Amino acid sequence: xxxxxxxxxxxxxxxxxxxxxxxxxxxxxxxxxxxxxxxxxxxxxxxxxxxxxxxxxxxxxxxxxxxxxxxxxxxxxxxxxxxxxxxxxxxxxxxxxxxxxxxxxxxxxxxxxxxxxxxxxxxxxxxxxxxxxxxxxxxxxxxxxxxxxxxxxxxxxxxxxxxxxxxxxxxxxxxx
Amino acid sequence: xxxxxxxxxxxxxxxxxxxxxxxxxxxxxxxxxxxxxxxxxxxxxxxxxxxxxxxxxxxxxxxxxxxxxxxxxxxxxxxxxxxxxxxxxxxxxxxxxxxxxxxxxxxxxxxxxxxxxxxxxxxxxxxxxxxxxxxxxxxxxxxxxxxxxxxxxxxxxxxxxxxxxxxxxxxxxxxxxxxxxxxxxxxxxxxxxxxxxxxxxxxxxxxxxxxxxxxxxxxxxxxxxxxxxxxxxxxxxxxxxxxxxxxxxxxxxxxxxxxxxxxxxxxxxxxxxxxxxxxxxxxxxxxxxxxxxxxxxxxxxxxxxxxxxxxxxxxxxxxxxxxxxxxxxxxxxxxxxxxxxxxxxxxxxxxxxxxxxxxxxxxxxxxxxxxxxxxxxxxxxxxxxxxxxxxxxxxxxxxxxxxxxxxxxxxxxxxxxxxxxxxxxxxxxxxxxxxxxxxxxxxxxxxxxxxxxxxxxxxxxxxxxxxxxxxxxxxxxxxxxxxxxxxxxxxxxxxxxxxxxxxxxxxxxxxxxxxxxxxxxxxxxxxxxxxxxxxxxxxxxxxxxxxxxxxxxxx
Numbered sequence: 001x002x003x004x005x006x007x008x009x010x011x012x013x014x015x016x017x018x019x020x021x022x023x024x025x026x027x028x029x030x031x032x033x034x035x036x037x038x039x040x041x042x043x044x045x046x047x048x049x050x051x052x053x054x055x056x057x058x059x060x061x062x063x064x065x066x067x068x069x070x071x072x073x074x075x076x077x078x079x080x081x082x083x084x085x086x087x088x089x090x091x092x093x094x095x096x097x098x099x100x101x102x103x104x105x106x107x108x109x110x111x112x113x114x115x116x117x118x119x120x121x122x123x124x125x126x127x128x129x130x131x132x133x134x135x136x137x138x139x140x141x142x143x144x145x146x147x148x149x150x151x152x153x154x155x156x157x158x159x160x161x162x163x164x165x166x167x168x169x170x171x172x173x174x175x176x
Numbered sequence: 177x178x179x180x181x182x183x184x185x186x187x188x189x190x191x192x193x194x195x196x197x198x199x200x201x202x203x204x205x206x207x208x209x210x211x212x213x214x215x216x217x218x219x220x221x222x223x224x225x226x227x228x229x230x231x232x233x234x235x236x237x238x239x240x241x242x243x244x245x246x247x248x249x250x251x252x253x254x255x256x257x258x259x260x261x262x263x264x265x266x267x268x269x270x271x272x273x274x275x276x277x278x279x280x281x282x283x284x285x286x287x288x289x290x291x292x293x294x295x296x297x298x299x300x301x302x303x304x305x306x307x308x309x310x311x312x313x314x315x316x317x318x319x320x321x322x323x324x325x326x327x328x329x330x331x332x333x334x335x336x337x338x339x340x341x342x343x344x345x346x347x348x349x350x351x352x353x354x355x356x357x358x359x360x361x362x363x364x365x366x367x368x369x370x371x372x373x374x375x376x377x378x379x380x381x382x383x384x385x386x387x388x389x390x391x392x393x394x395x396x397x398x399x400x401x402x403x404x405x406x407x408x409x410x411x412x413x414x415x416x417x418x419x420x421x422x423x424x425x426x427x428x429x430x431x432x433x434x435x436x437x438x439x440x441x442x443x444x445x446x447x448x449x450x451x452x453x454x455x456x457x458x459x460x461x462x463x464x465x466x467x468x469x470x471x472x473x474x475x476x477x478x479x480x481x482x483x484x485x486x487x488x489x490x491x492x493x494x495x496x497x498x499x500x501x502x503x504x505x506x507x508x509x510x511x512x513x514x515x516x517x518x519x520x521x522x523x524x525x526x527x528x529x530x531x532x533x534x535x536x537x538x539x540x541x542x543x544x545x546x547x548x549x550x551x552x553x554x555x556x557x558x559x560x561x562x563x564x565x566x567x568x569x570x571x572x573x574x575x576x577x578x579x580x581x582x583x584x585x586x587x588x589x590x591x592x593x594x595x596x597x598x599x600x601x602x603x604x605x606x607x608x609x610x611x612x613x614x615x616x617x618x619x620x621x622x623x624x625x626x627x628x629x630x631x632x633x634x635x636x637x638x639x640x641x642x643x644x645x646x647x648x649x650x651x652x653x654x655x656x657x658x659x660x661x662x663x664x665x666x667x668x669x670x671x672x673x674x675x676x677x678x679x680x681x682x683x684x685x686x687x688x689x690x691x692x693x694x695x696x697x698x699x700x701x702x703x704x705x706x707x708x709x710x711x712x713x714x715x716x717x718x719x720x721x722x723x724x725x726x727x728x729x730x731x
Binding site for chain 2: 019020023024027028031032033034036037038041042044045046049074077078086090093094104105108109112127131136137138148152153155156157159160162163166167
């Protein structure tokens with residue numbers, strides 16, 4: 001394996017490990033999955049381009065989140081005035097929560113998988129359609145006889161159950 | 177399961193899908209500012225959503241098909257009916273001790289209302305409403321992000337003039353370029369070339385939306401990350417020169433001329449695919465399904481630089497044709513004339529008139545009426561230094577010649593009728609029917625002003641001169657034994673030559689040109705053949721310089 005290939009492999013290993021944290025962080029900032037998708041891709045490109053500057057002894061995730069934060073802030077700045085969810089103060093404050101919570105992304109995934117296993121087949125199927133297949137709520141409603149409102153309500157209930165289950169599971173595992 | 181949490185989840189899900197009403201957004205805002213627990217919950221929700229979205233939530237074997245059948249919905253519906261009832265968050269009632277009761281006599285008080293206070297309250301409320309509406313409904317504030325650097329015959333729909341120095345703002349609404357070309361430079365030093373018909377809008381200094389049309393971007397280090405968004409794609413720069421064509425039917429073409437870029441294919445709010453595009457390649461994104469296909473890179477598809485003062489429209493050509501310049505074109509094949517002829521205009525000794533032998537004027541003859549030509553000269557009848565440019569450059573090793581020249585210099589298109597030259601030429605390359613030829617009979621030299629050529633391609637660097645020099649035999653009577661010498665000089669110094677070149681012989685000229693070089697000289701001499709009035713044909717040696725071009729490069 002030549003030096004270039006080694007670099008690529010190292011990057012992808014580190015990036016894959018950090019990807020969920022970066023995405024979680026971006027979602028907390030921009031609260032829109034389309035923007036978060038774009039920002040994740042852009043962040044990935046920048047990380048790869050600047051990978052030579054990354055201090056190998058430092059935390060890749062922390063470095064990556066720093067870059068993701070700048071991209072997210074740029075986006076928010078460019079959209080100033082267009083229905084911001086939070087005030088400026090909150091965006092500063094959210095960093096604190098976002099960094100801490102994004103650290104838990106891997107643990108929560110483990111617990112989440114455990115919880116989904118316990119759900120009814122129908123709920124599992126809906127999660128599969130929405131997240132694994134990436135079918136939007138609008139599309140789900142167009143291809144069924146249920147309104148988008150009804151599907152949102154159903155998803156909301158499912159998430160409430162999942163949230164309780166995840167926190168309970170993490171507590172039981174001693175990770176909360 | 178408290179109803180409030182289910183409602184919040186719904187609002188958060190809608191927020192993520194960008195499908196939330198103003199009322200919903202307002203509720204969410206109120207909730208999130210209610211305290212640290214709400215913020216904590218918000219972050220947990222987003223973290224869980226991210227793992228659901230990124231990682232397969234279900235093991236593969238448990239993933240059903242993607243079909244959404246009624247049976248599933250019916251079951252979901254049934255489950256909903258039998259789900260535990262939603263708990264209303266009721267106030268907690270504490271067991272309280274009976275309080276001592278004391279009878280108090282109340283006196284009825286008459287409340288007076290100040291009319292001014294009511295009016296003030298009404299006005300304040302209205303002002304507050306207006307302020308809130310303005311903050312939340314007002315479009316993003318435009319700010320200047322780029323400057324018009326140059327334009328050619330440009331007309332656009334913006335109310336601003338298309339002239340150098342005009343500042344272009346973000347969120348100014350789509351600008352439609354109906355005619356001509358515009359070059360903009362963003363505040364991060366990204367050069368953006370737009371070609372009509374196009375419609376574009378800057379979202380910020382680092383992002384431009386191209387609704388349709390052609391755009392070329394040359395991105396500086398400072399502008400790293402500059403992106404171009406079309407209806408179904410987004411191209412993010414990774415230190416590049418790239419072009420985007422947003423076709424009217426919705427397809428997007430991306431051509432990568434230098435460096436790398438990241439292409440995200442897929443419409444807004446849809447899942448996207450991404451891929452890195454490297455230098456020298458191109459892609460097309462299909463409008464109907466966002467499929468990405470590799471296509472051949474089109475080198476000259478997009479305008480990559482303009483200079484209105486020089487009339488330059490550069491589409492990435494890597495050469496400027498000397499022949500086209502001499503024929504009155506811009507060097508990129510725009511000349512309309514087919515031939516141009518120029519000479520020392522001397523009349524001496526042998527005979528006078530075109531096609532007859534004439535003695536040279538014995539000095540450098542400046543040329544003013546042919547673009548980019550500095551001067552011409554006839555080398556002397558004695559060996560030694562000859563002045564070859566208006567800059568005073570001398571060619572010290574100039575050979576002895578008869579001092580006679582036969583005809584003027586001719587630049588022409590359509591030189592295929594010189595079949596012997598064409599045959600020699602085609603031994604190593606393909607003849608381009610549209611190319612030019614410089615026709616120089618023995619004992620004449622031509623000097624090109626390199627700065628004049630440079631002025632026609634501002635911003636570009638001339639890095640070479642190439643041509644194919646071969647002997648032209650005119651008719652079968654031309655003796656095969658006659659010879660000629662070919663010389664190529666830069667600032668009087670020899671850079672390439674071939675001596676005693678005979679019929680059906682030729683050679684490639686490849687001369688490097690640097691920024692410091694000022695004049696290029698092409699010269700043909702008679703190789704020592706003596707003029708014989710009884711047999712002048714042996715003195716009819718002519719050299720053709722086929723496809724004379726200067727190589728161009730972006731510094």
